[in-house]
Amino acid sequence: MKEGKPRLLLGNEACVEGAIAAGLKFFAGYPITPSTEIAELCAQYLPQVGGKFIQMEDEIASMAAVCGASLAGVKSMTATSGPGFSLKQENIGFAVQAEIPCVVVDVQRVGPSTGMPTSAAQGDVMQSRWGTHGDHEIVVLSPSSVLEAYTLTVTAFNIAEELRTPVILLMDEMVGHLREKVILPDRSELMVKARPKPDLPPGQYKPYADYGDPAKVAPLAAFGEGYRFHVTGLTHGEDGFPTNNPDVGARQIKRISEKIASRKKDLPQPEELFTDDAEVFVFAFGGTARSAKKAVRDARAMGLKAGLIRAITVWPFLEEPLLRAKAKKPKAVIVPEMNLGQIILPVKRVMGDACPVIGINKVGGRYIEPDEILDAIKEAILGGSAS
Amino acid sequence: MALPLEKYLRVGKLPHIWCPGCGHGIITQAIIRAIDELGLDTQKTVVVSGIGCSSRAPGYMNFDTLHTTHGRAIAFATGIKMANPELKVIVITGDGDAAAIGGNHLIHAARRNIGLTVICFNNNIYGMTSGQYSPLTPTGSYASTAPYGMVERPFDLCELVKGAGGTFVARSTAYHARHLTNVIKDALKYDGFAFVDALSQCPTYFGRRNRLRTPMDMLNWMRDHAVSASSWEKMSPEEREGKFPIGVLVNQPSRELTKVYGEILAQARKEAGANA
Numbered sequence: 298m299k300e301g302k303p304r305l306l307l308g309n310e311a312c313v314e315g316a317i318a319a320g321l322k323f324f325a326g327y328p329i330t331p332s333t334e335i336a337e338l339c340a341q342y343l344p345q346v347g348g349k350f351i352q353m354e355d356e357i358a359s360m361a362a363v364c365g366a367s368l369a370g371v372k373s374m375t376a377t378s379g380p381g382f383s384l385k386q387e388n389i390g391f392a393v394q395a396e397i398p399c400v401v402v403d404v405q406r407v408g409p410s411t412g413m414p415t416s417a418a419q420g421d422v423m424q425s426r427w428g429t430h431g432d433h434e435i436v437v438l439s440p441s442s443v444l445e446a447y448t449l450t451v452t453a454f455n456i457a458e459e460l461r462t463p464v465i466l467l468m469d470e471m472v473g474h475l476r477e478k479v480i481l482p483d484r485s486e487l488m489v490k491a492r493p494k495p496d497l498p499p500g501q502y503k504p505y506a507d508y509g510d511p512a513k514v515a516p517l518a519a520f521g522e523g524y525r526f527h528v529t530g531l532t533h534g535e536d537g538f539p540t541n542n543p544d545v546g547a548r549q550i551k552r553i554s555e556k557i558a559s560r561k562k563d564l565p566q567p568e569e570l571f572t573d574d575a576e577v578f579v580f581a582f583g584g585t586a587r588s589a590k591k592a593v594r595d596a597r598a599m600g601l602k603a604g605l606i607r608a609i610t611v612w613p614f615l616e617e618p619l620l621r622a623k624a625k626k627p628k629a630v631i632v633p634e635m636n637l638g639q640i641i642l643p644v645k646r647v648m649g650d651a652c653p654v655i656g657i658n659k660v661g662g663r664y665i666e667p668d669e670i671l672d673a674i675k676e677a678i679l680g681g682s683a684s
Numbered sequence: 685m686a687l688p689l690e691k692y693l694r695v696g697k698l699p700h701i702w703c704p705g706c707g708h709g710i711i712t713q714a715i716i717r718a719i720d721e722l723g724l725d726t727q728k729t730v731v732v733s734g735i736g737c738s739s740r741a742p743g744y745m746n747f748d749t750l751h752t753t754h755g756r757a758i759a760f761a762t763g764i765k766m767a768n769p770e771l772k773v774i775v776i777t778g779d780g781d782a783a784a785i786g787g788n789h790l791i792h793a794a795r796r797n798i799g800l801t802v803i804c805f806n807n808n809i810y811g812m813t814s815g816q817y818s819p820l821t822p823t824g825s826y827a828s829t830a831p832y833g834m835v836e837r838p839f840d841l842c843e844l845v846k847g848a849g850g851t852f853v854a855r856s857t858a859y860h861a862r863h864l865t866n867v868i869k870d871a872l873k874y875d876g877f878a879f880v881d882a883l884s885q886c887p888t889y890f891g892r893r894n895r896l897r898t899p900m901d902m903l904n905w906m907r908d909h910a911v912s913a914s915s916w917e918k919m920s921p922e923e924r925e926g927k928f929p930i931g932v933l934v935n936q937p938s939r940e941l942t943k944v945y946g947e948i949l950a951q952a953r954k955e956a957g958a959n960a
Contacts (some may be wrong), residue, residue: 365763
C-alpha cells in the first residue's frame with residue numbers, strides 16, 4: 298500500500314494495513330461495533346494479496362476458523378469487541394493449549410453486556426488476561442495511536458508466530474476510531490518474522506517438544522506437509538497425543554506459561570517520559586495514555602516533576618519501570634483507566650506501601666481528560682495548596 | 685498379522701477408548717476403507733473432530749488430525765479448507781456435537797457448500813458423559829436426563845441439512861457396513877459440502893436403558909427399520925411410519941465455496957494490479 302506518504306488513517310484501518318504488512322493471509326470475523334471496519338477492510342484488501350476472508354456465522358466460529366487456517370499454515374487473525382471477545386474465549390484457550398499462532402483484536406467498548414457499543418472503555422483488561430479457563434500466560438498489547446495500531450499489529454504477529462501463541466491486540470474505541478495523520482514505515486524497514494519450520498523429518502518431528510529451555514518453542518508444521526501430526530485441546534505429551542500422566546500434564550501446562558514468562562524482555566517495553574527525576578508517576582495504557590502524556594507535559598511546563606510510564610505490553614505485566622519508580626520513593630502513582638480499576642491492581646501489587654496509588658476511573662463512555670490527570674498530579678505534589 | 689488397513693491407523697495409540705459393542709469402530713473402519721478404495725492422498729487428507737466419543741476417532745487415524753472444542757469441528761475445518769483448498773477435509777462428529785452445540789456451524793457449512801465431508805456418528809445419546817439425551821434421542825426413549833422418557837421431538841439430521849441447503853446428503857448405519865462404506869465413498873468424491881448421517885449403537889448408555897440390551901439387538905433394530913432410498917420414494921406415509929431411508933438422499937451439485945472464492949481472488953488481484 299502507500300508507505301512513506303502522509304495519510305489520514307483510522308486506527309482500525311492501520312491495524313488491517315499492519316496485519317497485511319505482517320503477512321496476514323486469513324481473516325474470519327463477525328460484525329461487531331467498534332471493530333467492524335477491520336473485517337470490512339480485510340474483506341476488501343485480503344483477496345488483493347492472495348489472502349482469504351470469511352464472515353462466519355458467529356464469534357465462536359470465527360475464532361475456530363482462525364485456528365484451523367493457522368494450522369493449515371497461514372498467518373491468521375480475527376477482530377471483535379467485548380461481547381464477542383467473551384464468546385471467543387474457549388477457542389482462544391484452545392489456541393493457547395494447542396499452541397496455535399494467531400492474532401485476536403479486541404476493540405473495547407463500554408460493558409458489561411451490550412453496554413454502549415459506540416462508546417470507549419478499557420473494561421477488558423482483566424478479560425484479556427483471565428477470560429479463558431485454566432492457567433496460562435498470554436500476551437496482550439495495547440496501542441495508543443494510529444501509527445502504533447499499525448506497528449504493534451506487526452509486532453503481535455511476530456510474537457504469535459515465534460512463541461506459537463494467540464496474541465491479543467487490546468485496542469479501545471478511542472484508538473480504533475481515531476483518525477490521525479500517519480506516515481507508515483516503509484515495508485523494508487519492518488521486521489516481519491516468518492513462521493519457523495520444522496527441521497526434522499516427519500518420523501522424528503515432535504510438535505510439542507520440550508527442549509528443557511522454556512524460551513525455545515517447537516516449530517509448527519502445517520497440515521498437508523506430510524507430518525501427519527495430532528492436535529488436541531486435551532493435555533498432551535510432546536507428540537501431541539492426550540495423556541493422563543500427571544507429570545507429563547504438569548510439564549506441558551507449565552511450559553506453555555513459561556515460554557511467555559521467560560520472554561518478558563523481548564516483549565514491547567513500556568514507554569517512559571520524564572521518569573528520571575519524577576516525584577509523581579502516571580501509569581497508563583491505550584487511548585487513555587494520550588491524555589496522560591498531555592497531563593505530564595503540562596505539569597512539567599508548570600515546574601511539577603511528573604513522569605509517565607505507558608504500558609504497551611499490558612500482559613504479562615512488566616514491572617521493571619515501576620520497580621525503578623518505587624526505588625525513588627515517589628509521592629504517588631496515578632493510574633487513569635476507563636474502567637472501575639483493573640490495571641491498578643498489579644500496579645498496587647508492585648508498589649506495595651511505598652506510596653499512594655491513586656486511580657482515576659471513568660465509565661460510561663466519556664474520555665479521561667488531561668486536566669483531570671493534571672489535577673491529580675498537582676494534588677499529589679502540592680497537596681492542599683493545589684487549588 | 686498385519687491389518688490390511690494398518691497404514692491408516694496409529695496402531696501405537698490403540699486400544700481405543702470405546703466400550704465393547706460400540707458402533708463407532710465400524711464407522712471408523714468404513715471411513716478408512718472408503719479412503720483406501722478411493723486412494724486418497726494420506727498426506728493431503730485432514731481429519732477434524734469436536735468433542736465426544738466419536739471425536740476420539742481422529743486420534744487413531746494416521747493423517748493430520750485435529751481434535752477441537754465441543755461443537756466447533758466444522759468451523760475449524762472451514763478455516764483449514766479456506767486456507768488450503770487443496771486439502772481433503774473430513775469432519776468426524778457426533779449427534780450432540782453436530783446438532784446441539786454445533787448446530788449453527790452445521791447448517792451454515794451446508795448453506796455455504798464448502799468442500800467438507802462431514803460424517804456424523806449418530807448414536808442418539810451423549811455417550812462420553814454417560815447417557816444424557818441429545819437432539820436425536822427419539823421421543824419417549826430413556827436417558828439419564830430423561831428418566832421419565834424423552835419429552836422433546838428429535839431432529840431428522842438429513843432433513844435438517846437438506847433444509848439448510850445441503851447439496852449432498854446421505855445416511856447409512858453400522859449394521860449396513862458395506863453400504864456405509866459406499867455412501868462415504870460417494871461423499872468423499874463429492875465436490876462440495878457432503879453430509880453423512882451414520883447411525884451407530886451405544887449399548888452401554890442407550891441400549892441398556894431402552895430394552896436393546898445387546899449390541900446385536902441394536903444392530904438388528906437398524907436392519908429392521910432402515911429402508912433403501914429408492915424403496916422409501918415409493919412408500920406411503922403410513923408405510924414410512926417408524927422407518928427411515930438409507931442411501932444418497934440428496935445429490936444436487938452446486939459450485940463449491942473455495943472454488944468460487946478462488947475466482948474472486950483472481951478478480952481482486954487483477955483489479956488491484958490495474959489500480960497500482
